[in-house]
Amino acid sequence: MNAKARKPTAGDFASDQEIRWCPGCGDFSILAQMKKVLPEIGVAPENLVFVSGIGCSSRFPYYLNTYGVHGIHGRAPAIATGLKTVRPDLQVWVVTGDGDALSIGGNHLMHAMRRNVDIKILLFNNRIYGLTKGQYSPTSLPGHVTRSTPYGSVDAPLHPLSIALGSEATFVARSVDTHTKHLGAVLRRAAAHRGAALVEIYQNCNVYNDGAFEYAKDVKLRSDTLVELEHGQPIVFGAKRDKGIRLNGLAPEVVPLGNGTDASDLLVHDETAAEPTLATVLARMRHPALPEAIGVLRAVERPTFDALVNEQVEAARAREGKGELADLLRAGDTWTVG
Amino acid sequence: MSDNALQAATKPIEELDSVVVRFAGDSGDGMQLAGTQLTNTSALAGNDVATFPDFPAEIRAPKGTLAGVSGFQVHFASRDIYTPGDLVDVLVAMNPAALSENLRFLQPHGTLIVDEDAFDARGLKLARVESNPLEDGSLDEYQVIRVPLTSLTREAVEGAGVGRKLATRCRNFFAMGLIYWLYGRDLEPTLRWVRHRFRDRPEVRDADVEALRTGWNFGETTEALARSYRVPPAALEPGEYRNITGNQALACGLIAAAELSGKQLFYGSYPITPASDILHELARHKRFGVRTFQAEDEIAAVTSAIGAAYGGAMAVTASSGPGIALKTEAMGLAVMFELPLLVLSVQRGGPSTGLPTKPEQSDLLQVMFGRSGEAPLPVLAASGPTDCFDVVLEAWRIATRLMTPVVVLSDAFVANGAEPWRLPDVAGLEPIEVSHPGASGGQPALPPSLPRASGGKAGGAASSAGTGFRPYARDEWLARPWALPGTPGLMHRIGSLEKQDGTGNVSYDPDNHEHMVKLRAQKVANAVNLIPDLEVTGPESGKLLVLSWGGTLGVCREAVERVRAAGGGAHGNGTGGAHGNGTGGAHGNGTGAVAHAHLRHLNPLPANTGAVLARYERVLVPELNLGQLALLLRARYLVDVVSLGKVRGRPFWVKDVTGVIEEMLA
CATH class of the missing domain: 3.40.50.970 (Thiamin diphosphate (ThDP)-binding fold, Pyr/PP domains)
Structure with a gap:
């Protein structure tokens, strides 16, 4: 392959490995979008690393012809943090799921985001444990009947984007596995972001939790059940673009447009707002009471962890000079014998 | 004021070849600092030193209580020493709790320096002591030096302008000064440290300096101490230390x-x-x-x-x-x-x-x-x-x-x-060669022929035309290449699932799994070719081998040397340590019959380990556990090793080991 001679294509990013997800899995669609996006982001394949934990989503790195690390359950953000700290020249992606990221790996996810490590985290949310064959997950809805909850789940679910916003992630977005155009756009935005990016992707597990996000996937339904956020624009949705989101106090509500209500009454989306307050309001809009927000909820600039660590090293060298081993060993009082 | 003048002692001086001092006080009393300063000063004086900081997990347990006692033991000597010493020659106890927690470390007839100001009703109650040990005769076998340390320190630092609380906290410097006098230690290194540490707090600096000097002067003038001691420099190998x-x-x-x-x-x-x-x-x-x-x-x-x-x-x-x-x-x-x-x-x-x-x-x-x-x-x-x-x-x-x-x-x-x-x-220092495929530098030199895992089909990293880079290819050591992200053409995935040898692809194949398990084990076993043989000091074969590992080296070495010396055997360098810090005395059994070896490599064990163990009638393995290395040796070599295990939150004492050696030789 001579990557320099021609423009790379999606095919160039496919590895030679047989893909072992169940036929019909939402992961295929996400992988296809990723392969489509990678040639467009201007990073050479050898400078890309995909890091994952354990679960169906975590097989993702095997299927891309980039560098990849398939780790252990929940630890991908920590592996990625170490890698990015010593190799800021690489673009590092983390691929994880709702169990991997929010249950066993919750601690690492939270800290990677608050440190603003420059990694892009794709959280495939299917509200179920797939690889272990169908137990409820931290995002499963109350009452969900699974093999480990035959009487229905009594756990309250986590909202991944609330965790991300509460953990000070600098880029927070949501998309849907089969909403390919939207997903591609969100992936491109994540790739371009400098800092910790978390993208929640609604992903259908057609074996253990089929239809969990049908309201968001069905092209006929989704114009009424989703709002596609656009920075600087009033939040309008509906097949006929005839509804919007307005704030009533701190609570969002749906209002029909017309009859004296127009776009100027609506909440205007500002992904760059310094405080994540409005992003949190949008992130927590839940079907069926409200349409759910997809797109980029938050995109702000903050120095990245890896850059700060390396700047400290450079600053110390500029100030004190590069360390000399002999001086280090001779630190403090010394004396000579003989 | 000249420190030299200050240090011109006038009492008689006696020479010793080794001394063990233990400072003990409250966690806030600065005992670790006192111990560290005495250590550094003694090292600078040319002594060999070994230390044992012995402190609680609590940062500041309630003041004056048993839970808050912190100690620091320093052994300094005019010869090579391997341990911080068993029992101590001098115990400095800053309060009743420190005394009751540490008296067991003071050797019979040893010197006990106490702050008598701290032995009031409150101090005794905090230490849960019924009667005052300074008055009830329980300390009669020791040489007790009662010092009104708190009040003397407060008086001494009055001029420095620190408050009463800070003044009291200078007590450790008084105690250091007294010990420095007792062993003729130079005050200058500690004065230098104080001046630097408190360069922005002149009042604290002055108070510490005053306390240190007053402690020294107290030693010079008190009638309780008739003489001072000197420990000459040790004959250490030439070099910078x-x-x-x-x-x-x-x-x-x-x-x-x-x-x-x-x-x-x-x-x-x-x-x-x-x-x-x-x-x-x-x-x-x-x-x-x-x-x-x-x-x-x-x-x-x-x-x-x-x-x-x-x-x-x-x-x-x-x-x-x-x-x-x-x-x-x-x-x-x-x-x-x-x-x-x-x-x-x-x-x-x-x-x-x-x-x-x-x-x-x-x-x-x-x-x-x-x-x-x-x-x-x-x-x-x-x-x-x-x-x-x-x-x-x-x-x-x-x-x-x-x-x-x-x-x-x-x-x-x-x-x-x-x-x-x-x-x-x-x-x-020998460079450590590391290479990465695709980068300049190439592969490291291949070692001599090594045992390989059976059934290996691995080739070189660049072998098998058409299949591209092989991240789990093997070199002669069975090591795989360390290919780095960022290297064009070497994109590969590593993962926690079992790997196919060579390609590194996920593999559930039973033959491959068994091959890989054995290969990884063989690779680690090959480290035996990177490590030296086990060396024995003492007889090459015979009655008893003492085998140590990790931090027990010093104690085992000292124990074996003492037993050999006491038995009039091979090495005559023996002393049980000055000041009577010695062994109970080995009797003349089996002179030179005990050897010592130390394991630095626990896995793999040196190639000759089994052969060495087989050359002795008995093998003694002292370790600070209940016999973990002993278990490994028994399993690996079918040798009936004797385990000496202690888990008392402190290193072995030399006499713990000499006692068992003597029993085994008897």
């Missing part, structure tokens, strides 16, 4: 190993006693390119290091027993990834939170076997503070040569203890 603790030496070793291998050092760690000082030390040395990462937990500490190793850094993580337990799964991942990684385990008393500040060697089996699946890795142990430097260099050499995680064991005694370190010639 500094005093260093085990954790400092580990940190220096890590930086040196990174420099010698041309690597950036990444240190992922979570605070834990007694390993945190390594993090503190490394964090100061950013100009050496050190990246320290205080992770959110032990698991992130090790997995971040694994990520850094994949990126090509010299990756290190460290902890103590409970933290190593948390790293267990990730250590297995590093075995599967076949990436170089150092895991440092500074052992402490366990299980669970256990005795966080006290030494134990009870995590040997944890690091040997505490992983799922067949997951062997090389294990080395530091034998003392200065050895920490060398052991880290060796561990990194093995890790990079074999592409494997390596465990380095230390313990609270080795980590916090200090001894003089003859500085290595930096230019003479």
Whole structure:
């Protein structure tokens, strides 16, 4: 392959490995979008690393012809943090799921985001444990009947984007596995972001939790059940673009447009707002009471962890000079014998 | 005022060849500082020194209580010493609690210096002492020096302008001054330290200086002390020396190993006693390119290091027993990834939170076997503070040569203890060759022929035309190539699932799995070709071999030498330590019949280990656990070793070991 001679294509990013997800899995669609996006982001394949934990989503790195690390359950953000700290020249992606990221790996996810490590985290949310064959997950809805909850789940679910916003992630977005155009756009935005990016992707597990996000996937339904956020624009949705989101106090509500209500009454989306307050309001809009927000909820600039660590090293060298081993060993009082 | 004039002692002076002093007081009394200063001063005076800081886990337990007692034991001598001493010649007790916790360490007829001001009703009650030991005759067998230390210190520092509370806190300097007088130690190094430490707080500086001098003068004038002592310099090997603790030496070793291998050092760690000082030390040395990462937990500490190793850094993580337990799964991942990684385990008393500040060697089996699946890795142990430097260099050499995680064991005694370190010639340190495919430099030289795992079909990294890069190809050591992200054409995936040999593809094939399990084991076993044979001191065969590992080296060496000396055997250098710090005296049985060997490599064991063990009628293995190395040796060599295990939160005393040796020789 001579990557320099021609423009790379999606095919160039496919590895030679047989893909072992169940036929019909939402992961295929996400992988296809990723392969489509990678040639467009201007990073050479050898400078890309995909890091994952354990679960169906975590097989993702095997299927891309980039560098990849398939780790252990929940630890991908920590592996990625170490890698990015010593190799800021690489673009590092983390691929994880709702169990991997929010249950066993919750601690690492939270800290990677608050440190603003420059990694892009794709959280495939299917509200179920797939690889272990169908137990409820931290995002499963109350009452969900699974093999480990035959009487229905009594756990309250986590909202991944609330965790991300509460953990000070600098880029927070949501998309849907089969909403390919939207997903591609969100992936491109994540790739371009400098800092910790978390993208929640609604992903259908057609074996253990089929239809969990049908309201968001069905092209006929989704114009009424989703709002596609656009920075600087009033939040309008509906097949006929005839509804919007307005704030009533701190609570969002749906209002029909017309009859004296127009776009100027609506909440205007500002992904760059310094405080994540409005992003949190949008992130927590839940079907069926409200349409759910997809797109980029938050995109702000903050120095990245890896850059700060390396700047400290450079600053110390500029100030004190590069360390000399002999001086280090001779630190403090010394004396000579003989 | 001239310090020389001050130090011109007028009482008679007696020469000693070794002295053991223990400072004991409240956690807030500055006993660690007093011990450290006496150590450094003695080292600068040319003595050999060995220390044992003995402190509680609580930062400030209620003042004056037994729980808050902190001690620091210093052994300084005019000869080579290997241990901080068993019983002490001089005990400084700053309060009744310190006395009752430490009197058991004072040898019969030893010197006891107490702050009599602290032995009031309140002090006695806090220490739960019924009657005042200074008055009830219970201390009659000791030479008790009663010093109104608190009141004298307060009077002495009045002019410095510090408040009463700060004035009281200068008591440790008074006590130091008194000890310095007793052994003719130079005040200047400590004065220098005080001037620098408190350069921005002149009142504290002046108060400490006054307290130190007043303590000295008290020794000179009090009638309770008839003479002072001198310990001449030891005949140490020529060279430049500094005093260093085990954790400092580990940190220096890590930086040196990174420099010698041309690597950036990444240190992922979570605070834990007694390993945190390594993090503190490394964090100061950013100009050496050190990246320290205080992770959110032990698991992130090790997995971040694994990520850094994949990126090509010299990756290190460290902890103590409970933290190593948390790293267990990730250590297995590093075995599967076949990436170089150092895991440092500074052992402490366990299980669970256990005795966080006290030494134990009870995590040997944890690091040997505490992983799922067949997951062997090389294990080395530091034998003392200065050895920490060398052991880290060796561990990194093995890790990079074999592409494997390596465990380095230390313990609270080795980590916090200090001894003089003859500085290595930096230019003479052997470089550590590391190469990466696709980068300039090529492959490292191949070793002599080595045993290989059966059924291996691995070729070179660039072999089998058409299949591209083979991330799990093998070299002669069975190591796989360390290909770094960013290298064009070598894109590959590593993972926790079983690998097909050569390609590194996921494989559930039973033949391949068995092959890979054996191959990884053989690779670690091959480290035997990278380590020296076990060396014996003393008779090459005979009645008894004492086999030590890790931090018990000094005690075992001293014990064997004493028994041999007492038996009139081979080595005549024997002394039980001055001031009667000696053994109970071995009788003339089996002169020279006892030999000593020390294991620095626990996995693999040196090639000749079995042969060495077989040459002796009995083998004694002293260790600070209930027989973990003994278990390994019995299993591996079918040798009926005798285990001497103690878990008392302190190192062995020499007499613990000499006693058993004598019994076994009888």
